[in-house]
Amino acid sequence: MTTLQIDHVSRWFGNVVAVNDITMTIGPGVTGLLGPNGAGKSTLINMMAGFLAPSTGTVTLDGQQVWRNEAIYKHIGIVPEREAMYDFLTGREFVVANAELHGLGDKAAQRALATVEMEYAQDRKISTYSKGMRQRVKMASALVHDPSLLLLDEPFNGMDPRQRMQLMDLLRRMGNEGRTVLFSSHILEEVEQLAWHIEVVVAGRHAASGDFRKIRRLMTDRPHRYLVRSSDDRALAAALIADPSTSGIEVDLAEGALRIQAVDFGRFTALLPRVARDHGIRLLTVSPSDESLESVFSYLVAA
Amino acid sequence: MAVEHPPAAAPGDQTRIHNIGYRSYDGPRLGRSYATRSLYSQSLRGAYGLGRSIKSKVLPMLLFAVMCVPAAIMVAVAVATKAHALPVAYTRYAIIMQSVICLYVASQAPQSVSRDLRFKTVPLYFSRPIETADYVRAKYAALASAMFILTAAPLVVLYVGALLAKLDFADQTKGFAEGLVSVALLSLLFAGIGLVIASVTPRRGFGIAAVIAVLIVSYGAVSTLQAIAYNQGSTSAIPWIGLFSPVTLIDGVQSAFLGATPALPGGHGPSTGQGVVYVLLTLGLIAAAYGLLLRRYKKVGL
Amino acid sequence: MYDPTVARLTYRALLGRRRALILGALPLLLIAISVVVRALAGADDQTASDLLGKLALATMVPLIGVIAGTGAIGPEIDDGSVVYLLSKPLKRPTIIFTKLIVAVAVTMVFSALPTLIAGFILNGNGQQIAVAYTVAALVSSIAYAALFLLLGTVSRHAVVFGLVYALVWEALFGSLVPGARTLSVQQWSLAVAHKVAGGDLVTSDVGLTTATVFLVAVTVLATWYAGQKLRTLTLAGEE
Numbered sequence: 001m002t003t004l005q006i007d008h009v010s011r012w013f014g015n016v017v018a019v020n021d022i023t024m025t026i027g028p029g030v031t032g033l034l035g036p037n038g039a040g041k042s043t044l045i046n047m048m049a050g051f052l053a054p055s056t057g058t059v060t061l062d063g064q065q066v067w068r069n070e071a072i073y074k075h076i077g078i079v080p081e082r083e084a085m086y087d088f089l090t091g092r093e094f095v096v097a098n099a100e101l102h103g104l105g106d107k108a109a110q111r112a113l114a115t116v117e118m119e120y121a122q123d124r125k126i127s128t129y130s131k132g133m134r135q136r137v138k139m140a141s142a143l144v145h146d147p148s149l150l151l152l153d154e155p156f157n158g159m160d161p162r163q164r165m166q167l168m169d170l171l172r173r174m175g176n177e178g179r180t181v182l183f184s185s186h187i188l189e190e191v192e193q194l195a196w197h198i199e200v201v202v203a204g205r206h207a208a209s210g211d212f213r214k215i216r217r218l219m220t221d222r223p224h225r226y227l228v229r230s231s232d233d234r235a236l237a238a239a240l241i242a243d244p245s246t247s248g249i250e251v252d253l254a255e256g257a258l259r260i261q262a263v264d265f266g267r268f269t270a271l272l273p274r275v276a277r278d279h280g281i282r283l284l285t286v287s288p289s290d291e292s293l294e295s296v297f298s299y300l301v302a303a
Numbered sequence: 304m305a306v307e308h309p310p311a312a313a314p315g316d317q318t319r320i321h322n323i324g325y326r327s328y329d330g331p332r333l334g335r336s337y338a339t340r341s342l343y344s345q346s347l348r349g350a351y352g353l354g355r356s357i358k359s360k361v362l363p364m365l366l367f368a369v370m371c372v373p374a375a376i377m378v379a380v381a382v383a384t385k386a387h388a389l390p391v392a393y394t395r396y397a398i399i400m401q402s403v404i405c406l407y408v409a410s411q412a413p414q415s416v417s418r419d420l421r422f423k424t425v426p427l428y429f430s431r432p433i434e435t436a437d438y439v440r441a442k443y444a445a446l447a448s449a450m451f452i453l454t455a456a457p458l459v460v461l462y463v464g465a466l467l468a469k470l471d472f473a474d475q476t477k478g479f480a481e482g483l484v485s486v487a488l489l490s491l492l493f494a495g496i497g498l499v500i501a502s503v504t505p506r507r508g509f510g511i512a513a514v515i516a517v518l519i520v521s522y523g524a525v526s527t528l529q530a531i532a533y534n535q536g537s538t539s540a541i542p543w544i545g546l547f548s549p550v551t552l553i554d555g556v557q558s559a560f561l562g563a564t565p566a567l568p569g570g571h572g573p574s575t576g577q578g579v580v581y582v583l584l585t586l587g588l589i590a591a592a593y594g595l596l597l598r599r600y601k602k603v604g605l
Numbered sequence: 606m607y608d609p610t611v612a613r614l615t616y617r618a619l620l621g622r623r624r625a626l627i628l629g630a631l632p633l634l635l636i637a638i639s640v641v642v643r644a645l646a647g648a649d650d651q652t653a654s655d656l657l658g659k660l661a662l663a664t665m666v667p668l669i670g671v672i673a674g675t676g677a678i679g680p681e682i683d684d685g686s687v688v689y690l691l692s693k694p695l696k697r698p699t700i701i702f703t704k705l706i707v708a709v710a711v712t713m714v715f716s717a718l719p720t721l722i723a724g725f726i727l728n729g730n731g732q733q734i735a736v737a738y739t740v741a742a743l744v745s746s747i748a749y750a751a752l753f754l755l756l757g758t759v760s761r762h763a764v765v766f767g768l769v770y771a772l773v774w775e776a777l778f779g780s781l782v783p784g785a786r787t788l789s790v791q792q793w794s795l796a797v798a799h800k801v802a803g804g805d806l807v808t809s810d811v812g813l814t815t816a817t818v819f820l821v822a823v824t825v826l827a828t829w830y831a832g833q834k835l836r837t838l839t840l841a842g843e844e
Contacts, residue, residue, distance in 0.1 A: 074694050100610040101690070102694065512767075
């Protein structure tokens with residue numbers, strides 16, 4: 001039970017189209033759902049979780065429909081975004097209650113609490129927990145029945161760096177075990193560090209999917225930018241600009257480097273070492289400066 | 304934090320970088336009383352939905368219309384039939400329309416204070432020149448004024464209509480004045496009770512329900528007990544029972560001192576001595592409401 | 606059809622400290638008033654019937670019904686913690702039915718029991734009045750709980766609507782429009798009470814068969830509809 005299939009799904013609220021004809025397949029491993037605020041990520045996750053019906057299209061988990069199908073929750077664990085839980089319960093009571101609702105017992109709850117490292121505070125009321133502790137208890141309640149699909153809606157919201165690292169480790173482990181883990185975020189660093197595979201949603205549309213470096217290579221209508229340090233920047237710049245594969249070179253005095261805009265990726269990568277050798281210039285640093293997720297994302301959003 | 308300092312200009316040099324970033328405000332600052340008055344007027348307008356969305360205008364305006372229409376009808380009837388007196392005394396009108404008044408205070412008291420509590424904007428008020436007492440006073444005065452408008456408007460309609468029907472001027476003016484005093488007290492009392500209950504909870508629906516429940520349950524209990532006492536023949540107990548509900552409290556005050564006929568079974572109003580107790584309790588409740596609100600807002604928002 | 610975990614969660618949420626105080630205040634008020642009346646006026650059947658009819662059945666039972674019925678599900682939907690119930694392989698009607706049972710139980714304990722006590726204080730169950738009104742309270746508890754549970758599932762302003770129905774509709778329209786009395790939970794329960802008490806002190810405008818049919822119908826329909834509504838509940842995001 002590990003493949004989530006979203007097929008031509010749209011969702012509108014009155015006149016507002018929140019999700020516009022999205023098709024994607026989420027398989028085992030960690031997938032990041034990325035998009036600016038208001039892009040429809042939460043709506044999409046709610047539809048994947050069976051809490052919202054798509055206006056058109058279907059959402060299926062290994063062939064079974066998710067909407068109005070209670071039995072499928074045996075295989076889905078959900079970590080919702082909203083803070084509210086049963087505040088009057090202790091952490092342990094809350095996870096045990098979730099376990100019981102799945103037909104499991106105390107031992108499953110204890111195991112889940114151990115996984116999220118919340119055993120030390122399990123007998124305190126949830127109302128006394130900090131935000132990170134609440135997130136971890138929510139994780140425990142989602143893991144208690146060993147689901148094969150984990151959906152997390154903005155799980156890193158409000159976590160401090162150490163808790164974030166712990167949660168990332170946990171999610172990586174889950175992904176390595178073969179589970180399907182999908183988390184949404186609008187913070188690029190988190191997605192960059194954690195996700196093997198990203199899905200980008202912008203204004204309700206599915207903008208891109210896959211590994212972000214590969215996405216960048218696919219975007220041939222954007223110039224590629226490089227940061228180059230060499231033994232003689234100006235001479236290199238003069239030689240490079242003569243070739244039609246570059247469209248702009250900037251001498252960055254503060255960095256002591258060249259910023260090069262290349263419009264023909266293939267030609268440029270062959271050109272650079274040849275030119276350097278021909279002019280006797282030693283190349284010290286060559287790095288792509290827009291292959292970060294941030295620049296990919298900004299290109300996608302601006303599209 | 305890295306701060307960029309512009310290169311220092313050589314003395315006598317005309318080259319400079321002008322600082323057009325931060326501009327301080329040098330104009331007049333109107334101070335605490337202006338802020339309080341603004342809060343008062345904003346709350347008062349909000350109690351009738353002015354300055355808010357269309358949906359929130361519906362209920363107060365509707366209730367206002369429901370309050371005034373019967374008065375207009377009575378006036379029309381009186382003029383048409385050339386009656387000698389209005390069918391309903393000025394002081395009686397509010398008692399008859401008490402459910403409308405209850406609904407109004409139940410819906411507008413939470414609207415006034417619950418939103419600040421729910422969205423935690425109270426600290427924004429108190430980090431400005433106004434004090435806790437100013438906030439409480441502004442809100443209380445606003446709601447009381449709103450209720451006074453609600454309850455006095457029909458009386459004005461009755462008065463003008465009575466004059467148009469050529470009823471006796473002195474009589475009508477006296478009745479009108481008595482009615483105004485009575486509804487002023489009523490406004491203060493109801494506004495106080497409504498605000499105290501509403502300020503306890505940040506949830507507006509809960510506040511509405513609590514105010515309705517308290518007002519209706521107290522009135523129900525009191526009137527049931529008074530009916531029972533009447534059936535039992537222990538009519539002396541009736542005025543004392545009337546102390547336990549806001550509406551009957553006002554009714555008692557006005558029958559003791561403002562020449563109204565009491566709306567009690569058997570029509571036995573409180574004597575002057577009992578009337579004094581009524582007045583004291585009314586004023587006491589108003590003061591207590593104010594005090595409780597002050598205490599509440601000293602703790603909240605922190 | 607009944608899940609003990611859901612029941613436990615609902616029961617604990619319902620009787621959290623603040624709500625328990627409010628729930629307890631009304632019955633205490635009723636009993637206090639009964640004591641006072643008994644002390645001042647002695648035991649009288651008519652008085653007992655009036656007090657239990659107007660204060661207990663007409664005011665207290667619906668109020669407790671509103672608080673328990675809407676409180677069993679309203680706050681959970683409002684703050685979103687109902688997602689923890691919905692994301693389980695649990696049938697939605699099971700959730701509703703379990704919550705209904707808890708709401709009914711709480712309403713019965715906090716309204717029917719004090720009615721019985723108050724009745725005995727007032728006239729020692731003369732002419733079966735205390736028992737009759739208690740039965741009425743029990744019966745209307747079920748109907749009110751079901752109605753207000755449905756309201757809590759469907760509307761975000763359930764408490765206000767519930768109160769307006771319970772206190773304003775039943776009292777105001779009930780006395781103004783005779784036809785409206787056939788649509789009143791209070792009248793239906795009074796019909797049952799009339800059967801228990803016999804005599805003329807406890808009367809109803811509705812016959813016993815009509816009343817029973819309506820009571821059962823309303824309870825069943827409300828519960829079924831609430832279960833269906835929960836299946837398609839759309840969880841709102843953060844405001």
